[in-house]
Amino acid sequence: MTRERLFLVLAALVLIAAGWWLSNNTEWVEEDVPRPATGEARDNPVYAFEQILRKLGMHAEHHEQLDRMPPEGARLVLLSPDWALVPERAEQMRAWVERGGHLVLLQETGWDDTRLEAWVPVFAADVSEKVKRARAAADAAAKAKPPATRGRAASAAHEDAGNEGDHIDHDHDEDEDDDEQGDAAFSEPPVFGEVESLDLCSQFGWSKRLKAKPGRQADWTLTQDFGQQLIRVGQGRGSVTVLNAGPALFQGRMPFGCDLSLLLAATVQADRGATVWIYLNEKREPLTPWLWHTGWIAIVLGGMALAAALWRSAVRFGPRLAAPPRLRRSISEQVRGMGAYLHRHGRDALLGAQQRALEDAATRLVRGYARLPLADRVHAIAAATGVAQDDLYTAMASKFCTRAELPARLQLLETARRLLLRRP
Structure with missing residues (x-):
């Protein structure tokens, strides 16, 4: 055996030993690594919500200005209070709703501190402290039980809390009773078909509950833990829907958890061919580019006039006219x-x-x-x-x-x- 062949045999033995050691001391597993969003999904916070609506055959688009109202019969979802920067928009929205528009408001955007409060037929009432303590006791009792009995314990605790709440606040909150368990919300009438209950995974706020103003009848309500978390009331030929939630309800990147997608579709009254406008915020072009794009002719003429005025009043190095020669007579x-x-x-x-x-x-x-x-x-x-x-x-x-x-x-x-x- 030559020296070269001996080196080859030794190298093969080393490789075999290394492979055997790796196979015995390592473990190969598969791991899913989420990729960050790109393109429109990265820049558009309501991208997932829009995709759901488009799959349902609706025309969904988000806006950063409300210089004009949506077409009649469309849906308008307000996710920001920036629309109130222009005072007359509240009256424009009212006229648009009464002509057949459908307005969706979120309680956490502070719409009730604007001019919408004067005509929107829904208001928010604070939950009493005793009802809050009853709910906290119900949650603690549910967590203390084993998983097998946790659901029954939570049901009994919520029923007791609901009875206590009805007994304590019967005159103030007549509609605050315990009709559900956990985070389930009950719809009246049913959301779609026979669906009367939705599991929403704590999407709503707990410190307030919604009520229709006296003399107004709700067309759709969603009740959860001592009160209503969603109310829809007719207004003229349109409607106003108020949710006791924040903008994050529509901005989730994974809107398929629990029954959230069903709730969103029902909120905007999903209908094939309908139009949905989602107002994100008030974003406008900076002042300097806007002035140039809208009035560049006036800017150019003004700049020329200013340059001429500066040139006329500038300090000169000599007289405006040459000094005339001194005329002297000859001898x-x-x-x-x-x-x-x-x-x-x-x-x-x-x-x-x-x-x-x-x-x-x-x-x-x-x-x-x-x-x-x-x-x-x-x-x-x-x-x-x-x-x-x-x-x-x-x-x-x-x-x-x-x-x-x-x-x-x-x-x-x-x-x-x-x-x-x-x-x-």
Whole structure:
């Protein structure tokens, strides 16, 4: 036997020994691992309830807004009190029910604290403390007995509790008697066909019981432990059904336990072809996207107007218009203009014009200049400009001059004027 074959034989023996050890020290069993819900079943809390209704041939749909009422003859199940955010919806529901709609209310959603209380013909009454103690004693007695006799013990205890409750609260709760055992609920009339009792596995509340308002007759009741857990009363051409339960009754993912599916179908008056609306809550689009989708034209125009206003009032780095160029006469234009003026008016007119220019500047810059006599005027100008007072007096007082004197006097008067304008 070669070395390679020896290694193969040893490896086979090791594998056989490992398999034998695993078979003797391990146990293979099957275990069901539930998979989480996906798709609509994950996001829709009433998915199972809707599937039941669709299997019965009904049109079931859930809504997160009640901007409009369901069609006439449909069923509306309110699982949230958010509908009361719009006050007029209570009156809209009443008109819809009286036209033939069927409304389903849940006591734990607090509908009796809204405007529905004014017209819904059902109210909830508190169960008395003695009746509560009687039920607690009945439950304790049932749990203390062996399983074989627990049902009979619970029946006897509930019967005693019911008798005690009737004896104590006969005037206040005439319809609170013990007609059932455990969690069984009795229907009047029967739910479907001959079915008069439903096992509901503690789906209802125990602190309150439902009653029809005085003068109103119930079309269907479900009685359980000292009172009614469900009441349906006609309203106009429609009806109102009230359950002493919470939204979880319709939101269970496994609605086939006990007789729950039968109860749900009877609650919405299951009928092939009928429509059922299930109101979950009030969910609307956020304000910013809603404004854009409904009024984007106004938003765009307003943004353009705002941008134009900001641009118009913004700080600029320069003037709105370019500064015009400083227009200055050339020397030749100045000489020609002076020559033309002398030719038309003579030397005396030019000397008078220069004197008036100095007088105007002094009037604006020297206080009280217009009220001073000539000598004081000359003194004030000479003091302000530093020119020779005698020469300035001669230039300002003379009315005419020779051609030789004109240039010097014009220069003196113009120099004094410019010096006055430079003073602060």
